[in-house]
Amino acid sequence: MDTLVTHSPILIIAIPLLAAFLTPLIGRVSQKAREALVIASLAFAEFLVIILAKDIYANGLHVYTLGASLPELAIPAGYIVPIRIILEVDGISIFMGIISLTVSLAAAIYSLHFMKEETGQDRFYTLLLLLVTGMLGFEFTGDLFNMFVFLEILSISGAALAAFRMRFADAVEGGFKYIVISAVGALIILFAVGLLYAQYNLLNIAALADVMQYGTIEKIALALLTIGFIMKLAGVPLHMWAPDTYAVAPAGITPMIYVASQACMYGLYRVCFTLYGITLDQLTVGWIVIIIGVLSMFVGVTMAVIQTDVKRLMAYHAISQSGYMLLGVGVGLAVLGDPEALAAYGRQAMNGGIFHIINNAWYKGLLFLTGETLFFRLGTRDLNKMGGMGRNMKFTSIAFIIGALAISGIPPFNGFTSKWLIYESVYQFNPILAVIAMLVSLITLASFTKVFQSAFTGPRLPEYKDVKEVPKSMLIGMAILVAAIIFFSLFPGLIVDHVVSPATDALINQATYISGVMGGVP
Amino acid sequence: MIESPSGFWGPVAWIIALIVALLVAYFIRSRGEKAHKEGVQSEEFLMANPRLSEEKTHVRAHNIYWGFFEGLKKYYDPTINTHTGIINDYVIWFTALIATVTIILFIVGVI
Numbered sequence: 232m233d234t235l236v237t238h239s240p241i242l243i244i245a246i247p248l249l250a251a252f253l254t255p256l257i258g259r260v261s262q263k264a265r266e267a268l269v270i271a272s273l274a275f276a277e278f279l280v281i282i283l284a285k286d287i288y289a290n291g292l293h294v295y296t297l298g299a300s301l302p303e304l305a306i307p308a309g310y311i312v313p314i315r316i317i318l319e320v321d322g323i324s325i326f327m328g329i330i331s332l333t334v335s336l337a338a339a340i341y342s343l344h345f346m347k348e349e350t351g352q353d354r355f356y357t358l359l360l361l362l363v364t365g366m367l368g369f370e371f372t373g374d375l376f377n378m379f380v381f382l383e384i385l386s387i388s389g390a391a392l393a394a395f396r397m398r399f400a401d402a403v404e405g406g407f408k409y410i411v412i413s414a415v416g417a418l419i420i421l422f423a424v425g426l427l428y429a430q431y432n433l434l435n436i437a438a439l440a441d442v443m444q445y446g447t448i449e450k451i452a453l454a455l456l457t458i459g460f461i462m463k464l465a466g467v468p469l470h471m472w473a474p475d476t477y478a479v480a481p482a483g484i485t486p487m488i489y490v491a492s493q494a495c496m497y498g499l500y501r502v503c504f505t506l507y508g509i510t511l512d513q514l515t516v517g518w519i520v521i522i523i524g525v526l527s528m529f530v531g532v533t534m535a536v537i538q539t540d541v542k543r544l545m546a547y548h549a550i551s552q553s554g555y556m557l558l559g560v561g562v563g564l565a566v567l568g569d570p571e572a573l574a575a576y577g578r579q580a581m582n583g584g585i586f587h588i589i590n591n592a593w594y595k596g597l598l599f600l601t602g603e604t605l606f607f608r609l610g611t612r613d614l615n616k617m618g619g620m621g622r623n624m625k626f627t628s629i630a631f632i633i634g635a636l637a638i639s640g641i642p643p644f645n646g647f648t649s650k651w652l653i654y655e656s657v658y659q660f661n662p663i664l665a666v667i668a669m670l671v672s673l674i675t676l677a678s679f680t681k682v683f684q685s686a687f688t689g690p691r692l693p694e695y696k697d698v699k700e701v702p703k704s705m706l707i708g709m710a711i712l713v714a715a716i717i718f719f720s721l722f723p724g725l726i727v728d729h730v731v732s733p734a735t736d737a738l739i740n741q742a743t744y745i746s747g748v749m750g751g752v753p
Numbered sequence: 754m755i756e757s758p759s760g761f762w763g764p765v766a767w768i769i770a771l772i773v774a775l776l777v778a779y780f781i782r783s784r785g786e787k788a789h790k791e792g793v794q795s796e797e798f799l800m801a802n803p804r805l806s807e808e809k810t811h812v813r814a815h816n817i818y819w820g821f822f823e824g825l826k827k828y829y830d831p832t833i834n835t836h837t838g839i840i841n842d843y844v845i846w847f848t849a850l851i852a853t854v855t856i857i858l859f860i861v862g863v864i
Contacts, residue, residue, distance in 0.1 A: 408840050415844055419851070450862065454855040458847065468846045471836055515861045519854060530832065537822060537829065539814045579757060614814035643764035643771075648755065655757050681817045689811035720764055724754045 232282075237302055239283040240295040240318040243328065244368045246276045251360035255353040262352070269339055269356045273363065277332045284325045288733055292321035292747045294373070305748040313435045313748055319373030321744060322733030326585070327370040327497045329730070330592045333715065334490045335363045338483035341600055341708025344701075345482045345607060355395060355481075361388040362487055366494045373748060375424045375506075376434045378498065379417060382463075385491045386413030393480040393488060405479035409488075412472045416462040423455035436506055437748035440741060445510045453511060456502045457519070463495035466557060467526040470550045474538075477546035478612065482603030483708065485542070486596035489549050493588055496556060500738055503564055508741035517565025524557030525664060528671040536678040539614045541602045544682065545595070548638065551671060552591045558668060559584020559653045560738075562660045567739070576656040581735045582727060583652030589730070590645040590719060594637040597712040601631040604705065605686060608698050614685045621687035623698040628687045630709045635679035637716050640672040645719035648727075 235242075250272035258265035287293060295302045295318040305313045320328070339359060346352055365385025372378050390413060394406020424434070430448045433439045443449065458469070465473035473492070477485050503516060531551025538544035563581030566572035604627050605620065606612050621628040637644035640651075650672060658665035700706070719726055737744065754763035822829060 408843070411840050412843060412847075415847060419847075445862075447859075450858045451855060454851055454858055458851045458854055461850075462847055468835075469843070469850060471838070471843050471846070472840075475838065512858070512861060515858065519857065533825075533828070534832065534836070536818065537833075618808070618811045618813075643767035648762060648764075651762055652755070652757070655759060677818065681814060684812065684817065685814035690807040692808050692811070721768075723762065723764065727755055 235279070236282055236286050238295070239279045240293055240320050240371055241297065243276050243279045243283065243332075244318075244364055244371060246272050246279070247360045247367070248364040251357045251364060254356045254360065258353040258356075265353070265356060266343055269360065270336070270343075272360065273332065273336045273339055276363075276367075277336055280325065280328045280332050283320065284329060284730075287320060287322060287325050288729060292319060292737070292743065294319050294747050312433060312438045316377060317373040317435060317748060318371045319437065319744065319747055320371050321747070322735075322737035323497065323500065323585070324370050324737075326589065326730060326734035327494055328367055330589055331363065331366040331370065331490050331494065333711070334486050334592050334596045335359070335366075337596065337708045337711040338487050338600075339708075340711070341705050342481070342483035343704040345603070345705055349396070349481075351395075355392070358388045358392050358395075359484070359487070361385075362392060362484075362491065365389075366491050369494050370497055373436050374434050375427065375436055375439070378436075379421050379424055382413075382417050382420065382495070382498070385494070386410065386417060386463075389413070389484075389488050389491055392484045393476045395481055395484070396479075399479060401475075402479040405476040408472045409476040412462060416459045419455050419462075420459040423452040423459065426452045426455075435748060436501070437745045440506050440508060441745050441749050443507060443510050445507070445512070449507070449510075453502070453507060453516070456506075457499060457516070460495045460499035460502065461523060464492045464499065464553055465527075465550050466523045466553060467530045467550065470527065470531065473550055474534075474543045474546035477549065477599070478540060478542040482600060482607065482705075485599040485603065486592075489595060489599065490592055492549075492553070493556075493592065496553065496588065500560060504567070504738040505741055505744050509568065513567040514565050517561050517563075517567070520557050520561030520564055521664065524554045524559075524561050525667055526554070527551060527557060528554030529667060532671045532674045532678065536674055536681065540612045541605060541614055541617075541682060541686065542599070542612050544614075544678065545598050545602050548598070548675060548678065549591075549595055551675065552587070552595060552638065554671070555587050555650065555653055555668065556584045556591070558657060558664060559587060559649075562657050562664075563735075563739070566660070572660075573739070576659040578735060578739065579652055580656035580660065581738065582731050583649050583656060585734050585738075586652060586723075586727060586731045587646075587649035589726075590637070590649045590716075593712050593715040593719065594634045594644075594646060597630055597634040597709060597716065598638065600705075600709050600712070601627050601634060604701050604709075607701060607705075609695060614682060617686040617692075617695075618689040619687075619691040619695065620698070622691050623695065624687075624700045626700055626706055627709070630713055631683065631687065633713055633716055635676075635683060637720070639676035639679055641676070643720055645716055645723065648720070648723040652727075 257268050294305050296305050297316040362385055365381050368381035390406045390410035393409050394403050396402045426448050462469040528551050531547050535544050535547030559580045563577045566577035637646040640647045654665045
């Protein structure tokens, strides 16, 4: 078991990657075997993530050096900086890994039946596994250039998946927009990485953080990295691609692309807290993140409530919810240099923002699946044409209610817990921000009431009288996320203490991350 | 349970309250008229207007919150107009934001 834990950082990335290339081969033999391979590889990676998480929570971060005689030997003999490819998995990396794999597993199970009638399933599952590989590699790598490489893997596979149903013109358009935005964002990030490499001759995050200054080049690199990641996470005003892409991607893929966007939020946090950390002007950068967060919350929700396309509506809510995460963590960043304020409310604001990432992954993923379930059965995403589905699709209705109540922050659901942490702590930083956050929650509830009223309630419409509940595998995919919501709602203290707080502390304690790699420097 | 400087949050109390509320609702419902017959007493009163078919009574999505949207027209018109759907515009926003943030970082550094 110890060997498995030691090598788990690379195995978690390698298993979906290997399975991605095996999928088309196995698919030639049997479709069932291919599906079993996809689910088994994701389930095994999930198992590895859980045992690795357990070890990280008990013993601290894991450093895995590829090609070294010992995986933890980050700096070879005779060198003073790391030169090999290094994976550095700490509380926030493993937190994101848990989210990525759980949502991907649920999405893959959901897709088994959803994609049954589609052609090119080999390509679909290969791309799905490559998207998982990209997310996990991005979250686990300790190297800026590899971060860019994995960002490209997740972007290219995500774009191909978004445009997978090419018979729909808007799917091609959505995929095209996603790849253009991703390419532009990734190239800007690469340019920033190049600037830092030119300045320091380093690519390893810990080694760079150890020597980082805050001069002209670093400021330009910071602006490029920050905005590059904000573009990918769809923060306002760089959010406009998200509804175009999320709305058209196949059912299981929308939650995955959304989780990939959250991985880019991790990238933003990693840059601000770990790469720059105490060197940057925390108050200014913190306020930039807060303002983008507030704009995302408000513009996202007000644009959502006016939509009549169920998936576009949910996409705008995804933007709005990202705003909460930016607000919470932005407040933590703004007071990072003030130990008193950090202890009084900054850490709690970050706990709220980070807890909201995982909560949101469950209920937003679930809501995307219910939205696509309606499309699967009714053949339309237009809410104006829907009605009475609560009579035909009882499980989907219940799943939607649970997801809607959770996203609206209604107690006792998990969305309330993270929002409550954000409201309380942000109020101490600036009361107006907390009031805006509460107002946004209210409009979120109004928006989901509209969806529920127009799609699920009302009389049975004659054109949908024969509509049935979706098949079992799609229900299981939704049930996994429902179970996660209920568990997180019932045991918020357990999650905050054992999963969220280590992630927050990993961001705050820059020195721990640096010493994980540079600790051996004489 | 999660504690904060101003209080605590535990879902158990809420769940117990929810169960009690459901039991009360069930009790009130059980006291209702048992002789009620579906389709007889629930018929509409006779009136001059012809009865609408059931599906026509369903309020569609575009009719919901119209007053809210009308009241916020001054906010919605420009906001919707900025969502052009044209990818060139997305990249312009991106470039503009990079420039803005870079300028802010430098100006604040100088001040």
